[in-house]
Amino acid sequence: xxxxxxxxxxxxxxxxxxxxxxxIQQNFLDFKGSGMxxxxxxxxxQQFEDVINDAMAxxxxxxxxxxxxxxxxxxxxxSMQFAMIPxxxxxxDRTADYIDTxxxxxxxxxxxxxxxxxxxxxxxxxxxxxxxxxxxxKFNQDAVFVHLTSNNTIKxxxxxxxxxxxxxxxxxxxSSDIMSKPIxxxxxxxxxxxxxxxxxxxxxxxxxVRRDMLDRIPETVPTMLxxxxxATKNSLYNTPPCFAIYTVHLVLxxxxxxxxxxxxxxxxxxxxxxxxxxxxxxxGFYRPTAExxxxxxxxITFRLPTAELEQKFVQEALKNGLGGLKxxxxxxGCRASIYNAVTLEAVEALLDFMKNFENKNG
Amino acid sequence: xxxxxxxxxxxxxxxxxxxxxxxIQQNFLDFKGSGMxxxxxxxxxQQFEDVINDAMAxxxxxxxxxxxxxxxxxxxxxSMQFAMIPxxxxxxDRTADYIDTxxxxxxxxxxxxxxxxxxxxxxxxxxxxxxxxxxxxKFNQDAVFVHLTSNNTIKxxxxxxxxxxxxxxxxxxxSSDIMSKPIxxxxxxxxxxxxxxxxxxxxxxxxxVRRDMLDRIPETVPTMLxxxxxATKNSLYNTPPCFAIYTVHLVLxxxxxxxxxxxxxxxxxxxxxxxxxxxxxxxGFYRPTAExxxxxxxxITFRLPTAELEQKFVQEALKNGLGGLKxxxxxxGCRASIYNAVTLEAVEALLDFMKNFENKNG
Numbered sequence: 194x195x196x197x198x199x200x201x202x203x204x205x206x207x208x209x210x211x212x213x214x215x216x217i218q219q220n221f222l223d224f225k226g227s228g229m230x231x232x233x234x235x236x237x238x239q240q241f242e243d244v245i246n247d248a249m250a251x252x253x254x255x256x257x258x259x260x261x262x263x264x265x266x267x268x269x270x271x272s273m274q275f276a277m278i279p280x281x282x283x284x285x286d287r288t289a290d291y292i293d294t295x296x297x298x299x300x301x302x303x304x305x306x307x308x309x310x311x312x313x314x315x316x317x318x319x320x321x322x323x324x325x326x327x328x329x330x331k332f333n334q335d336a337v338f339v340h341l342t343s344n345n346t347i348k349x350x351x352x353x354x355x356x357x358x359x360x361x362x363x364x365x366x367x368s369s370d371i372m373s374k375p376i377x378x379x380x381x382x383x384x385x386x387x388x389x390x391x392x393x394x395x396x397x398x399x400x401x402v403r404r405d406m407l408d409r410i411p412e413t414v415p416t417m418l419x420x421x422x423x424a425t426k427n428s429l430y431n432t433p434p435c436f437a438i439y440t441v442h443l444v445l446x447x448x449x450x451x452x453x454x455x456x457x458x459x460x461x462x463x464x465x466x467x468x469x470x471x472x473x474x475x476x477g478f479y480r481p482t483a484e485x486x487x488x489x490x491x492x493i494t495f496r497l498p499t500a501e502l503e504q505k506f507v508q509e510a511l512k513n514g515l516g517g518l519k520x521x522x523x524x525x526g527c528r529a530s531i532y533n534a535v536t537l538e539a540v541e542a543l544l545d546f547m548k549n550f551e552n553k554n555g
Numbered sequence: 556x557x558x559x560x561x562x563x564x565x566x567x568x569x570x571x572x573x574x575x576x577x578x579i580q581q582n583f584l585d586f587k588g589s590g591m592x593x594x595x596x597x598x599x600x601q602q603f604e605d606v607i608n609d610a611m612a613x614x615x616x617x618x619x620x621x622x623x624x625x626x627x628x629x630x631x632x633x634s635m636q637f638a639m640i641p642x643x644x645x646x647x648d649r650t651a652d653y654i655d656t657x658x659x660x661x662x663x664x665x666x667x668x669x670x671x672x673x674x675x676x677x678x679x680x681x682x683x684x685x686x687x688x689x690x691x692x693k694f695n696q697d698a699v700f701v702h703l704t705s706n707n708t709i710k711x712x713x714x715x716x717x718x719x720x721x722x723x724x725x726x727x728x729x730s731s732d733i734m735s736k737p738i739x740x741x742x743x744x745x746x747x748x749x750x751x752x753x754x755x756x757x758x759x760x761x762x763x764v765r766r767d768m769l770d771r772i773p774e775t776v777p778t779m780l781x782x783x784x785x786a787t788k789n790s791l792y793n794t795p796p797c798f799a800i801y802t803v804h805l806v807l808x809x810x811x812x813x814x815x816x817x818x819x820x821x822x823x824x825x826x827x828x829x830x831x832x833x834x835x836x837x838x839g840f841y842r843p844t845a846e847x848x849x850x851x852x853x854x855i856t857f858r859l860p861t862a863e864l865e866q867k868f869v870q871e872a873l874k875n876g877l878g879g880l881k882x883x884x885x886x887x888g889c890r891a892s893i894y895n896a897v898t899l900e901a902v903e904a905l906l907d908f909m910k911n912f913e914n915k916n917g
Binding site: 197198199201203204205206207208209211214215217218221222223227228229230232233234235236237268269270271272273275276280303304307308309387389394395396397412413414415416417418430431432433434435436437440514516517522 | 559560561563565566567568569570571573576577579580583584585589590591592594595596597598599630631632633634635637638642665666669670671749751756757758759774775776777778779780792793794795796797798799802876878879884
């Protein structure tokens with residue numbers, strides 16, 4: 194770690210690879226010999242087209258997508274997707290199934306209902322405070338999609354395997370685990386991810402859509418809220434968030450060329466998470482909040498014996514160069530977000546701190 | 556000019572103050588001693604709250620806004636505002652007047668009509684290819700707002716004075732001249748501006764709204780598309796585009812503390828535009844496309860005797876370190892965008908080049 198940097202366990206916006214930050218910094222006043230900053234060049238220039246096309250091509254390769262899919266860059270984060278999905282895909286009396294695994298799933302459900310859409314919540318883990326992922330779900334065969342949240346940032350749970358929907362396309366919020374491991378994209382109709390956790394800074398939302406999903410979008414949907422607008426214009430209908438897309442492009446380049454792709458990334462992410470879970474499971478001072486078979490590899494949520502100790506833990510950790518360990522304000526406790534850019538070195542430093550803190554306070 | 560930089564006359568994304576770019580660069584790996592990049596810090600941190608609050612406070616001071624107004628930061632650019640304005644303000648059979656002064660006005664009109672809203676186009680300058688700003692407009696007294704585009708980036712026209720609407724609030728797209736001069740904000744119900752011309756990078760839209768405009772927003776408008784969501788949550792309902800807001804904050808700081816406010820900025824902008832218009836008016840080789848009383852001070856659109864000379868002009872200018880002088884693809888010709896961050900030095904360099912080019916080719 195560089196002397197002026199901390200180990201960053203923030204849940205999002207979150208750590209970015211240092212090599213990416215350094216490349217941005219180095220070229221910030223003169224992007225590729227243009228004599229302009231990346232924040233000053235035209236989105237219609239060849240230089241920027243190369244950036245956005247490269248980000249799309251790397252997304253296709255990393256996720257192993259076939260040519261039925263388009264990669265789009267939108268604004269408004271996952272929260273805007275909660276509104277756009279029913280607006281685009283649930284014309285008239287079309288219906289969809291939603292699975293409720295916590296705060297973000299619930300917001301997606303709420304936005305469909307605000308628009309008066311006919312949706313059904315087919316499973317929920319609210320009965321145990323969202324500490325698990327529902328199994329054996331019965332889906333409605335007239336649903337045009339099944340919506341789920343692949344990784345629950347606040348509750349610390351994740352789908353280790355996606356459900357069998359009998360061919361109904363899955364629409365998934367993958368904001369907090371996109372690009373953390375390979376996925377079977379054949380099951381999905383649409384994947385969306387606010388970039389600010391695993392693939393970039395806040396201000397851009399990565400969307401992967403299977404083109405046949407775009408067939409029945411109502412004419413009354415405004416241009417900027419139609420997926421078609423982005424699919425047919427290479428996400429350049431209007432001025433896109435250029436700096437955020439540029440950063441995503443650099444993060445994906447790092448993921449392909451430095452890390453070596455999603456298989457390698459998954460191995461490292463599994464190792465990082467196991468270090469923390471295995472340690473907590475053998476003690477008793479730190480208690481993971483998610484059930485063992487539903488645990489997230491990205492957001493490790495845990496409690497200490499008392500709220501006072503949790504506060505002390507977060508404060509002392511920061512003094513030791515470990516930031517962002519406070520749990521979400523809606524649930525309390527502690528949380529270590531260990532996204533792709535959080536290094537093994539950072540996780541080992543956290544583990545050491547946890548052991549020392551337990552020795553002093555346990 | 557630094558050796559590796561060019562004079563940037565891009566229409567947007569556009570030039571930013573070099574001092575702002577240097578400050579971003581210098582602090583990019585460690586924002587205010589946090590040990591994190593501005594792209595890595597939490598939007599719920601005190602550090603980021605200070606940034607967004609400062610950007611809002613400076614907007615209030617620079618535009619001389621009273622406490623009836625809120626400053627908001629949204630995503631999706633002005634194009635998303637075209638959709639949000641009718642969605643929020645034209646419930647049921649409410650009606651509004653729109654003025655058509657070119658491409659961007661027309662897009663605003665189109666988005667209201669896509670939603671089936673009852674609007675009237677009360678004036679248009681289409682008859683003369685949008686080379687002028689309409690005068691003596693009769694407004695409908697049942698209109699809940701009058702929509703206009705204050706500066707027309709593509710056609711090179713601007714409102715030097717806003718129309719008397721008999722008290723109907725004006726809703727204005729000010730993307731290309733926000734903060735370029737003082738305005739009488741008392742006439743306005745809502746002002747919006749994609750940041751990437753005068754106040755920052757692409758990826759954030761500055762909105763100023765008079766709070767009484769927010770009284771009758773329909774319940775069916777999705778959360779992310781309601782102005783209220785931003786007004787009641789300090790634009791932090793969800794993760795905002797942190798880097799773009801940070802840059803806006805630095806640009807506004809530069810505008811207040813280095814330039815000295817909008818009166819000073821207006822003087823400089825007037826001087827820059829006059830240099831170019833006065834030169835063109837005394838010759839005949841370069842012909843401004845906008846009528847004299849409707850000219851923009853931000854986007855100087857002009858023609859040369861032939862399309863071949865225009866192409867040569869743009870290419871030779873770039874070789875001489877003057878970039879972005881091509882007219883919009885929909886109208887052809889040439890355009891010098893001389894927003895706030897384009898220096899007098901840059902305009903003087905352009906003027907010298909224009910004189911030399913005319914001497915060689917006239």
